[in-house]
Amino acid sequence: MDFNNNQPIYLQIVDFICEKILLSVWKQEEKIPSVRELAVQLSVNPNTVARSYDFLRSQEIITDKRGIGYFISSNSMQQAKQYRKNLFIEQELPLLFRTLNMLDITPDELDKLLIKYKRKLQHEK
């Protein structure tokens, strides 16, 4: 994992974990790496991971058990999707809108392109 400069590292880690949850790589009630462990894996300061975990807990995506570790919360899927969707709407949607406008791609054409891509993926399977 390498970090870009546009967004704080701790939020990039939050995203990284949200994806793990949304793609069911990390499942409900499962223990996740300890603060120190993940910090070593990602080559960042433990405080930075702690900040990510603190943020995820405030969003009720993970829960902590003192002296034991952090766990994916039972309603993580819903919470993570909610958080990530807001991010999409606030950050990615404007960029997409700008690109579509610049390239004169109508919503209708975008739909067709998405369907085409989906078929292509299925064809490759």
Next chain:
Amino acid sequence: MDFNNNQPIYLQIVDFICEKILLSVWKQEEKIPSVRELAVQLSVNPNTVARSYDFLRSQEIITDKRGIGYFISSNSMQQAKQYRKNLFIEQELPLLFRTLNMLDITPDELDKLLIKYKRKLQHEK
């Protein structure tokens, strides 16, 4: 301008110039900065800019006049749009598709979100 790590810098510069054209910041037949000039502006090696210009010429987006400099070609708009659109389909569309799937956003919902964002922009004007 800061460069991501995902793509060669010379292609990122190509993109940068395509946007200038598509957003009509640089207009048809207009002279564009010299290789050395732009290299200084972007803090990159002149060779890198030269490679970008070479690529843009091969796409018929710019033309060169020996001893004078590079110019936006007469059909730049169309060519740039074509090039950029291919890029969108090959690179951005798959990422968008993945995100939409992950967040359970249907094409229909995406349309609505785009319309909502458009209205918000107009409202802010």
Next chain:
Amino acid sequence: MDFNNNQPIYLQIVDFICEKILLSVWKQEEKIPSVRELAVQLSVNPNTVARSYDFLRSQEIITDKRGIGYFISSNSMQQAKQYRKNLFIEQELPLLFRTLNMLDITPDELDKLLIKYKRKLQHEK
């Protein structure tokens, strides 16, 4: 201000600020001391104050304007009261309950004591 050891300093600062708001010492839309300023006043590390402010912002009690400072938010009164009330119920109520039980003070007697104290206060005015 001196800190006890039972509770994190950053939460004691949060409490300190909530009181300022609830008692209308700091009013809506008003600028509050900068992170560094308050840190000096309270003789704590700026990071600790930053953590308090970050927490208060997450509770929508204060808002930040980048490069300018923090401000009491418009609905601070309501938010601060809500936060402080939860704290009362979770932390102070159990202690009160324990004391009342230990001293055989019935809710009825507590009411009378409170009324008596109120009258005493009014008498002193």
Next chain:
Amino acid sequence: MDFNNNQPIYLQIVDFICEKILLSVWKQEEKIPSVRELAVQLSVNPNTVARSYDFLRSQEIITDKRGIGYFISSNSMQQAKQYRKNLFIEQELPLLFRTLNMLDITPDELDKLLIKYKRKLQHEK
């Protein structure tokens, strides 16, 4: 046991002992730790404990038998309750009153909160 700064330590020890009596941890006529013993337990100066014991004797909560030690007096329960109740009224009640006022909690609401908490406790048993 760790001491707050608000009150003399010897009075905090008095409180500590009153609680032992009120919660029937130390029972009537029972011998209590010697001055030196308790001083070691609480990591305070023996003089401080001596002062506490002296105060408790003046309140007729404990009695001393020369050369033997201190004992919980026969009417300790009543005396301790009386002493502690005065303390509650003089020190804790004003703070409670202030908090209730600040948070707009009526005596009626306080009653309800206490009942609710009592039920919660019983539920947990």
Next chain:
DNA sequence: GTGGTCTAGACCACC
């Protein structure tokens, strides 16, 4: 071991 907190000091972007 775990997480939670705090300090110290650094650099950045914004105004």
Next chain:
DNA sequence: GTGGTCTAGACCACA
């Protein structure tokens, strides 16, 4: 100046 982030290293309570 302001807040925001990150690192480094320390100590604590809990289990």
